[in-house]
Amino acid sequence: MNAIATGHEDLIHDIAYDHYGRLLATCSSDQFIKLFTRVVPSAEWTLLSSFKAHDANIFSLSFAPPQYGLLLASCSEDQTVRVHSSIDNGHTFAKIATLSDSGGPVHQVAFAKFGGHGLKLACIGADGVVRVYHAADPADLRQWHLAFEKVVDKDGLLSTGVAARDLQGDFAVDWCPSGTVRASWFTYELGIDMDDVELPRVDRLTIAELAVEQFVASSMSKVVVFRKRLNGGIYEYEPTEELPGHTDIVRDVAWASNASVGGRYELIATACKDGWVRIFKLTTRRMGGVPATEYRNGGAGTVSGNSEIGADEDDLGYEVELLDQFDHHKSEVWKVSWNFSGTVLSSSGDDGRVRFWRAAYTGKFVGLGVASAEQGSNDEMDD
């Protein structure tokens, strides 16, 4: 398909698809959001609507799950997150909420991808603080309350939490797409082996699901998993594991669906300024109070939960393993994105190429192909 002129008057900073992949929103430094619709059956994108959404550069967009209607969140250099709603299938949008708790430009915004217990929205900005907002009443999405906020890490940040001006900061956040942690958690909770339980397959799947909300956030070179845990009788988000080994600013994080591996483990990909695409494998384990294991030479290895994060003896946690890492871009990597099943990862960056990686039978990732934005690369072997 041909390139599409968006009509923006400045650089595009982010695009987001709606839940069905039928709508596409773009945001730009021109302070506008534009909405495109996929024409069936030609699959081409045509402009549906355009509206000024902020008073400064718009950095990131996210669509809410469709059970909440057509809802789009945006965040901006103007230090706000705004929620826009459409009741006419995207032809017009109305701003229904402005969230302005950030102490600096807001870099990324992400709606939780699962339903239940109201709608949640995470964002992270130049103050290095990840915030989670909650709209408890799905019938009134004008009302949001700040449910959680925490500085991801002070590394590279001033004591105020604002990134040092001489540093080009970056911050990212992404929710675990399923909102559930599956069989492995069940196994640990009950101290049994699922394989020993004789149950119909669907029952096994159903009872193995324990609703756990979790997301991954990056601030500068730190990447931390946050998970809702029972703490003093109430469930609240806590930083639980760190994804180590990044030697420069992390540009993007993406949490994959664990469906294709039957929920046996989670996969998180990161894009880093150090030129590496990293894929971390998170397998459920008891933390057991084990202190953080030294990261092995920046290569594939295993690290346990970060003691600094405070693991208790009986806590469940993830064993973090660097499953794969690729430096094929040979330059900064800026974006990573998973397909719906967590079997294909795309990465893109300064080399002007989109690289695709696929899961092989053993679970490791191998090169699948390259889409080049540089003319004259057709059917070539990429070197």
Next chain:
Amino acid sequence: MSGAGPTSFSPSFGGPRPILSTFEGPMGTPAKESSSTTKLFTSPLATGRTTTVEGIRDTSEAEEEMKDEDDSVFTYTLQDAPIAAGRLRDWQDRKRTLKFTLPPLYNSGIAWIDGKKVDGGDQVPIVPDEMKIFPAEIPDSAYSDEYTKFVVDSHELYRALSDADQIGEPMDPSENILPKYATTFLEILDAARRRIFDERLSEAYVVCHCLFASYFADPGIMRAEAVMDWLNQYDPRPTTEETRDIMTTPVPYDEPGFWELVQKLALRGLFFQCSNCLKEAGTPCADPESKRALQTATSILETAPKGAKAFEGHRQWRARAIAFGEQCTKLLDARLRRGLIALANILRGDSDTILALSESWQEGTAALFLFHDPAPSRLPEYYQMAVAEFPVDLTVISEAGCAAIIAGDIPKALSVAERLDVCVAAHIADFCDRQRMLDDFYNIETLDLPPFRDWLFMAHAINCCANPGTWFIGVAYLKDTEGTAGLSIIRESITHVYLDTEATLTELLDLCKELQFDTEARQIVMAWSKLQLSRNQVGSALEWLDSIGNSLEIRAITWQLLESNLLKGLTLPDAILQRYLVSPHLCPAMIREFIAPYATYFAFKGHLNEGDIVEAAQYLASLIQFGFLPGRFFGALLGELLPLIDRSQPRALPTTELIAIMNSLYQWEKDTRKYTEGIQFLAKSLSATREAAADMAEDDWRVEYGNVSAKEVIKLVRSKLVTEVSRAYLEGV
């Protein structure tokens, strides 16, 4: 080793080596470059070991090494690529980067150009390409219409086979249905590759054909014949042109390449063509022995055992060939003698002759299998003999796959096929699985991995799910896989299927019911109800929400209906909603309960329009006094009261109602929050009148009071209520 046979071939045959060259230096075909294929692995095939999970692991590990060292993966250019050829560095100097994101379900994402330093502003002027977005597909995953047809046809065959086959039960070989279905699948694949002209699909066809010939041959033919048929399709020799060039000359026998043609036809099992060549070559038969030898040769060729009984008759036929060879040694004509002895050596399965005349490991293997001893158990042995002479060209994926098949390493063959076409790989894996050919593969090493067949089907199903029109096919495959992964993938994708019609919705909900996906069913219904709302099908939305018992959402919608009507004036309800408003007994209990305030307002407006002021006033009064009325609506409803309590009209409300309303007004004003919300809403309502005066119904109360502030409206209502009470007192009622 037989000393007979040709010592050289004509160039027209593409350079098969003379026998002596068997003992010369490096051999085998040079590695071919494949434009769209990938070097796979350093093959262990030559060792003939039966690789199972290690073989698969080898593949990925070798690929890993490959990607580190070589990175030779398929590259394509984005349409309207924004970076000029060779100008990447310039582009980078502009502090630009490329970003890309995948959609929730489909295989086609969007790339765009972003600035690298978003924090500090960007001083580099923008060019038009930087305000474009660039669609990009995951390689090898998007279906064309033609390929979709192949996927659909394959699935239909798979379903039919699943219905017909009883997995797990031992099958009587004579009742084995797999060859029939394998043949059909091969036909479907052949038709697809001819329609699509895709190099990889054609290579997948070669692998599939090789596998089916080797393991799923029709019981009516010998496996060795099937393998030779595969070779003759895959790499037909001699070509029609080569045969015609010789056989259309006045005396073909005199042509230098005549015996090479005869021997090649024999080597390829093309017995009748070979016999016809001998008959029509104008061979000079100066003596009776020569004539008899030619007759014997054609007789042997024409009586070559074929079909189901071929295996039993092979030994006897081979004995005739051996005897024929001995008979030929007595021939006087040296050229005729050498040619016929070489032919006899082929027919009796002499390995030296066969390998010397062969041009590839495939040809050598197939010919040894056909002539030496067609026992299937000996096929790997023939393969080893052939590859010792002709190394496998592993740079051609299909060749690597066929080599694995012939060597008996089925898992590796499947992993190779998967690189070519995952749909083909999954289906041939299914055939292998049904024939128990993968049983040895499932062992302690694969405990943590899904069955390889299932993994292939999952990979195929994921592609189906990510392509429009084949989602349900993907689901059908996933349901047939072991473990929970298949169901998890369905669960992950089911809510992403666009609800274009109610039929799609019903299908999805049926599936949710079957798989007990209660949460997803609720999400789908919720999403559908939102879509219906956006289409102004409120009644339908309420019905669907009622079906999942979502009282919260029903309540919200019914209040929104009231709100919308208070702001915009009365709007006509859709057919379903109208039915419920007119005939409440038809309304499901939960909807009836929550729709009551809106229904009351609707009735009020109906009576008002009909001029039934008293009835209208009673409905409005009851709504104003409703204990659960949100405070924000109170002021606007009081405003609706204004025309009804005007002295110019007959009295519409009894004193008790008037006093009750005054009491409600007093309570509302006492609650600061409710009062503020109510005043704000009333102001918004009045403002809407001013903005859309032309669209306002003439009898809308706001037409008269549009320029009055919200607080003044309330003040006016209170005043009029007091007046009405006084009026009632004066009138003695």
